[in-house]
Amino acid sequence: MTKPKAGVVVFPGSNCDRDTLWALEKAGFDASFVWHKETNLSRYQLIVLPGGFSYGDYLRPGALAAHSPVVKALRDFKGYVLGICNGFQVLTEAHLLPGALTRNLSGRFICQWEDLVVVNNDTPFTNAYEKGEIITVPIAHSDGRFVSGGQSFTPVFRYLNNPNGSEGDTAAIVSEDGRIMGTMPHPERASDPILGGTDGIKVFMSLYNALK
Amino acid sequence: MLFRFRVIVMPRKDLLDPQGRAVSSVLRDMGMKVKDVRIGRSIDVEVEADGEEEAIKMVEKMASEVLSNPIIEDYSVQKL
């Protein structure tokens, strides 16, 4: 059986690219890096925009990366797209997902484990979870407060103890067609028992199920 | 009396502005003929004072002592 192919985009300033690649491989993917100037994504079934500080997060987090060639190419991409943390910010800045991510209410960076509720398991990103399941996944961001700005959105994960002031305790959302997901919590950081938990790897396993 | 001012705080000219540098390089990549970008902050303040002179003094003081850090930033004050 051939493994599904996943591409992890490397923007200047991405810093969870290698972590994400590692988790994807662990979940069974044939994963490789995609340079931010790449425009041909036809060989991939999944593109992941990893966490980090693309272009230093200057101006607004994700704002500059949203204008990169690879993100422009995503508009014609037919496979699944997952944006983690900074990747989520890029997707909203590029209007591939609704809403925006703005400064945490505390005004500070927060790095800690968070309890989440899986509110939607009917997506290719969450089919390995039970609906209503409570999972623990780390967050690490200073701009993670989700605001919809009046746009409609479909939540996937919700915070149990909202750490940043997100509207409706929203931690992750999925696009209307179910093809694109953005999550502030880092599933790749909860992919190994030695790191304190494995609740996150099921996101990649879900995608594997959907693609195999 | 109420007075309104806009304080513009900019990174000092001789110091590196990392933010401006990153933005200008992306704009250039997008094909725009950008020579330089510098990014600062604009802060609107409303103060109460007996006269304009007193108000300006107050704003100057907050601009130089609180709103900007003279080690790395310059500021200017406009009356609105």
Added chain:
Amino acid sequence: MLKKALSMGLSEREYRAIVDLLGREPTDLELGIFALNWSEHCSYKSTKRFLRRLPSESERTLKGPGAGAGVLALDEDTVVAFKIESHNHPSAVEPKHGAATGVGGIVRDVLSMGVRPVALLDTLRFGDFRRSKKSLRLLKGVVDGIAWYGNSIGVPVVGGEVFVSKTYEDNPLVNVMCVGVGERRYVKEGVLKGVGNSVLIVGAPTGPDGIMGASFASQAFEGDISENRPAVQIGDPFMEKLLIEATLEAVKLPQVLGLQDLGAGGLSTALPEMARNGGVGVELYTDRVPTRGPLTPYEIVLSESQERMVMCVEAGKEDEVIEIFRRWGLEAAVIGKVIEEKVFRIKDGDRTVAEIPLGFIFSGLPVPEWIAEPSPPSLWEYLRIVRRLVETYRNSSGRKKTRLGAIMQLYGFSTFPIGDQIGIHWAESEIKRESFRIQRAVMAGSRDEDVEEITRLVEAYYSFLRKIASSKKEAESLLKEKYVQRAALKVLSHPNVASKRWIYRQYDHMVGTDTVVGPGSGDAAVMRIKGKNYALAITVDGNGKYLAIDPYWGAQKVAFETVLNVTLSGGEVIGFTDGVNFPSPENPDTYYNLQMALKGLGDFARFFGIPVVSGNVSLYNETEGKRIFPTLMVGAVGVVKDVFSVPSVGINREGLYVYTVGFPATSFDLGGSEFLATLLEEFPVEDVDENVLYRYYRKPEPYNYDLHYLRDLVAALSEMIRIGLIINAHDVSEGGLFAALSEMVILGEGGLDVTVEGLGELFSETVPRVVVTTSMPRELEVYLSRRNIPYEKIGRTVEDPVLNVNYYAGRSIFLLKENLEKAYYSTYEVDGGSI
């Protein structure tokens, strides 16, 4: 010209030496080059002779001091590189950017060895931010800077410590340790080699940033701190991140022969150093250096612009290297050439603007002759402190008087020269002799002293002695239970003991997905290495108050603390890095402390067979004569063979047996503890310089610090962990046994019920001890007895999350976990999560 030299931080003697060496007046640029290379920061001129005596060799040592970072072999193919560095002066002036550029600098030092930076630890010193607005502003700014820079570059901050003392009020310390892991075959060094080869500058373009910064960092502050401005630099973590990736790609190319960070002194120090390391000379063409706006050769050579590195690349094969950096959006340009003649020659176009033989830079520096002379504890100074205690005691009455009497008793026991009966007799006769001598001298007119003052001091002292001698009851019985409990919670909430969660939550400590034990949950950070069956344990420590008590012993105490932390995390220390942060060496007492501290560290490291492979020195940390604690930070890196055997700190099982391992502590060992400091707040002694206050505290009895004993203790603990005899482990440090037990309850689900003998055992911080739990008490006791390691069974773990400590004949402290948590977490988190 002399005036200019002085303004650059050179001494007159050094300036004369330069003129002698060159046989002419130097140009401005040449003078600047000398000033930077000869600054304390770059030359280590005051400390080199002591640093040289630190052991740096071991079977694993690949690169020792002098390299960008120390490098040790982990296995046949894998290496670890690490170093600690200070950024104290810049952080005092501009805390956010000072701290941020400090992170950037040490990360590049590690990167320059050809390895990927994988972990950061920060060790910070401030004034007490609960009382000082200025210290609070510094703390917030520094944390903000480290978070901003560290998070952006994707290197997790996995550990560190914060310590406050009034002595750091004007001179905060910001030390950052970086650890890198990489492949042995790509390890690089800061060297120029092969005549005709090219010198490349890579990274960010050069701007007029931080000119003469290293020289600024080598002077004491005088007057208004905001005047000390010229050396501020702004870092750009985004550039640094690109530089990391591009450099790690480039080091794999065989034509990259040498690599060095451009740190303090910029090109002016890096190029001569690299040339000397390769036994060659170097020519620099300033007009080829990529710049941000027009710059003079003087500015280009002396600039400390961040995020730049220098490379030596084989001639003719530069393009492949340049291509990598351009792809990452960075500058890369050939700016010089390796030459045979051992000079540093700088050309601007065809014009030679500076030419200095390398020998002048490295051998011409007149070594400063500071005097090392301890100012030993003086009886009279001590009596002045005692007099305040006695006066307060006399002026009080009722219950308060009883309490103050008890506190005086504890203070008396734990200080020089009372301690015990022999001490009392010795001090008495000493005083009699000395006061007799002084009185005679005063009468003879040869000494100008107030006889009445002396009489008062002696009287106060006798009344102090009488108070202690006559107190038939022990302090434990004189102090109310409620009072002790309140003091205990105060200890737990002291900034030196309390949780630093507010700080480390702002740092991304998980990026890299290798953090097995992160900040706040163990004695040391544990980092796995993907694909390896071993992990790294990393810690940094540096409590300056121990060195204020005694520099030699204090340095060993600090070093031992790191060894203990690594051991309790299941590891074995393989290397040290040292961060020396001292006041001006021109003060004989400081110079003596410096010498003794480094001797202490050296003797310890040699005995334990641990090489000190890198380090940093920051002197002149004083303002208008107010000196910081002599502060020696020790960073330790260890190898953990089995990650799954790491014992936890938090109690999660009931019915386990709780032991302390190590000699027990008594009230004589309370000197320097936060508990005693808390009690002494009732006496108005705060205006005494802490450097003076601490030098009267007694060290623990020497058998506690016998190196053979310590080595056996470590070996025993490490084996008991390996064979699974120990379930929980935590070392006793700041806040004493009480703080250790509290943390074990706070970090777990269960509780503790223990019995100890007295306040000394509960709160002493100076006696090396460890708390462990086991389900096999007999085996543990047999094991320790066979090895002559003292231990004490102190209690059991319980199901409920509570801490109960019986500390004296039926007296106890009983606290619910929530009370402990409130004290432990709130110090840094008032106003709903922000200080």
